[in-house]
Amino acid sequence: xxxxxxxxxxxxxxxxxxFEGFHRRGGLTDHHADGxxxxxxxxxxxRLFLDDKPSADxxxxxxxxxxxxxxxxxxxxIRKATVGxxxxxxxxxxxxxxxxxYWIFAHNGDLKDYHPAPGQYFRPVGSxxxxxxxCAIMENLRQRWDAPPPxxxxxxxxxxxxxxxxxxxxxxxxxxxxxxxxxxCSTHLHYIVRKAPFTTAHLLDEDVTVDFANVTKPxxxxxxxxxxxxxDNEHWTRIEPQQLILFKDGQPLYCS
Amino acid sequence: xxxxxxxxxxxxxxxxxxFEGFHRRGGLTDHHADGxxxxxxxxxxxRLFLDDKPSADxxxxxxxxxxxxxxxxxxxxIRKATVGxxxxxxxxxxxxxxxxxYWIFAHNGDLKDYHPAPGQYFRPVGSxxxxxxxCAIMENLRQRWDAPPPxxxxxxxxxxxxxxxxxxxxxxxxxxxxxxxxxxCSTHLHYIVRKAPFTTAHLLDEDVTVDFANVTKPxxxxxxxxxxxxxDNEHWTRIEPQQLILFKDGQPLYCS
Numbered sequence: 001x002x003x004x005x006x007x008x009x010x011x012x013x014x015x016x017x018x019f020e021g022f023h024r025r026g027g028l029t030d031h032h033a034d035g036x037x038x039x040x041x042x043x044x045x046x047r048l049f050l051d052d053k054p055s056a057d058x059x060x061x062x063x064x065x066x067x068x069x070x071x072x073x074x075x076x077x078i079r080k081a082t083v084g085x086x087x088x089x090x091x092x093x094x095x096x097x098x099x100x101x102y103w104i105f106a107h108n109g110d111l112k113d114y115h116p117a118p119g120q121y122f123r124p125v126g127s128x129x130x131x132x133x134x135c136a137i138m139e140n141l142r143q144r145w146d147a148p149p150p151x152x153x154x155x156x157x158x159x160x161x162x163x164x165x166x167x168x169x170x171x172x173x174x175x176x177x178x179x180x181x182x183x184x185c186s187t188h189l190h191y192i193v194r195k196a197p198f199t200t201a202h203l204l205d206e207d208v209t210v211d212f213a214n215v216t217k218p219x220x221x222x223x224x225x226x227x228x229x230x231x232d233n234e235h236w237t238r239i240e241p242q243q244l245i246l247f248k249d250g251q252p253l254y255c256s
Numbered sequence: 257x258x259x260x261x262x263x264x265x266x267x268x269x270x271x272x273x274x275f276e277g278f279h280r281r282g283g284l285t286d287h288h289a290d291g292x293x294x295x296x297x298x299x300x301x302x303r304l305f306l307d308d309k310p311s312a313d314x315x316x317x318x319x320x321x322x323x324x325x326x327x328x329x330x331x332x333x334i335r336k337a338t339v340g341x342x343x344x345x346x347x348x349x350x351x352x353x354x355x356x357x358y359w360i361f362a363h364n365g366d367l368k369d370y371h372p373a374p375g376q377y378f379r380p381v382g383s384x385x386x387x388x389x390x391c392a393i394m395e396n397l398r399q400r401w402d403a404p405p406p407x408x409x410x411x412x413x414x415x416x417x418x419x420x421x422x423x424x425x426x427x428x429x430x431x432x433x434x435x436x437x438x439x440x441c442s443t444h445l446h447y448i449v450r451k452a453p454f455t456t457a458h459l460l461d462e463d464v465t466v467d468f469a470n471v472t473k474p475x476x477x478x479x480x481x482x483x484x485x486x487x488d489n490e491h492w493t494r495i496e497p498q499q500l501i502l503f504k505d506g507q508p509l510y511c512s
Contacts (some may be wrong), residue, residue: 006262042308042343042344042380043306043343043344043345044343044345044382045306045343045344045345045346045347046345046346047306047307047344048304048346049305050301050303051303052298052301059319059322059323060319060323063315063316063319066315067315068318087298087299087300087301088298088299088300088301088302088303089299089300089301089302090301091301095351096353097352097378097379097381098379099379100374100380101381102381118356121355122353123355123356124356125300125353125358126300126301133274167296172286173375213421218495
């Protein structure tokens with residue numbers, strides 16, 4: 001199964017600790033050998049690292065592990081190919097521009113008999129069901145609004161689009177424009193909100209501990225979302241199947 | 257001044273030798289401290305590395321120097337900020353999707369009083385004149401065609417759009433969709449086509465020599481395009497001011 005990792009914060013934060021455990025699921029502690037990617041928003045800009053090598057061997061993953069990029073929104077994905085061959089064009093996350101903002105999307109699952117018509121504004125480059133779903137969501141939003149709508153209206157529209165797409169299969173996904181992050185669960189997705197008083201966390205996949213009290217300010221708030229919990233001494237909240245959550249400023253803002 | 261580097265080949269080729277000299281112009285042998293970026297097409301996919309650090313110090317540049325990515329089309333840019341603050345959203349190259357293809361653009365120069373109307377299909381995320389010009393070119397192409405047109409028609413349209421934009425100032429640029437690469441010169445741009453019989457090349461910026469005969473096959477053909485020649489023992493062709501060239505399969509296909 002693919003793995004998703006997301007982070008949404010109220011202040012730019014590095015994802016090194018979470019990525020340390022996560023990237024090992026790309027071919028070392030789990031079987032995912034079909035590429036991986038990670039997108040970091042920095043202000044309106046976005047940095048997207050993609051690699052079609054397993055993340056446990058990837059020189060790009062080695063760079064990301066060593067480079068403390070400070071970001072308010074991050075989406076990472078490790079791929080186990082189901083629909084579409086292995087290759088860069090089929091590597092998540094995918095990027096598009098809409099309303100003068102970059103949008104990033106990654107998906108875990110598979111959609112059966114899902115062939116949306118080519119859009120006016122957005123079309124897939126690769127051959128995955130995932131990029132087709134991303135383009136369909138973007139196309140519908142762009143057709144409806146010429147500029148960013150009020151957030152609650154956007155939320156309701158994404159919820160309705162998600163309902164129609166998940167009728168085709170498993171649709172765990174994350175979607176962000178650098179201001180907020182949508183996370184939808186079909187099968188497995190968990191999150192944790194870290195805020196003061198910060199404590200110590202210990203990775204599940206590796207014997208690494210961090211004391212967040214040493215690396216945070218009292219007002220920091222960081223939501224981390226992952227397919228499976230990454231630490232073994234914290235309480236992760238399971239996102240329920242069919243539940244969509246909009247994270248903003250490091251916490252859930254809207255939940256279905 | 258910003259620096260541009262492009263490569264267009266008839267077979268996937270790494271750009272390590274050219275990048276070795278080029279990246280040193282990002283703050284070491286020349287004064288360019290405002291970020292840099294490089295895009296590699298691999299099939300339909302595209303890998304884009306951006307950094308707002310000077311390329312001579314950048315960990316991302318260190319990765320690119322060590323990682324022999326094989327690509328048929330590459331565009332790299334070192335930025336000296338003129339219009340728009342330093343930051344990731346203003347770092348070239350820029351990426352968009354059109355007709356189910358990724359398109360990459362980088363610009364060296366500056367455009368005065370250039371404020372195209374926001375497009376239907378493409379809008380800038382950052383605040384540079386460069387991204388505005390890229391979006392304007394893409395918007396015009398997309399408005400005119402719903403799918404890729406015959407190459408010569410596309411060539412003529414890009415030529416006409418370039419003429420109207422360069423009336424605003426200096427407009428050295430490169431544009432690629434992974435199949436071909438446009439290079440337009442306002443002030444400085446040079447190219448070389450390397451093909452059999454391959455010989456030895458020596459970098460201008462560093463005492464590094466490569467014997468291409470050892471790393472190529474007889475049918476390989478590689479065009480390298482750069483603001484200034486990168487080697488001191490080869491003949492580089494100067495692209496004339498106002499000249500647009502379309503490179504395909506490692507050589508000029510159309511020249512204005």
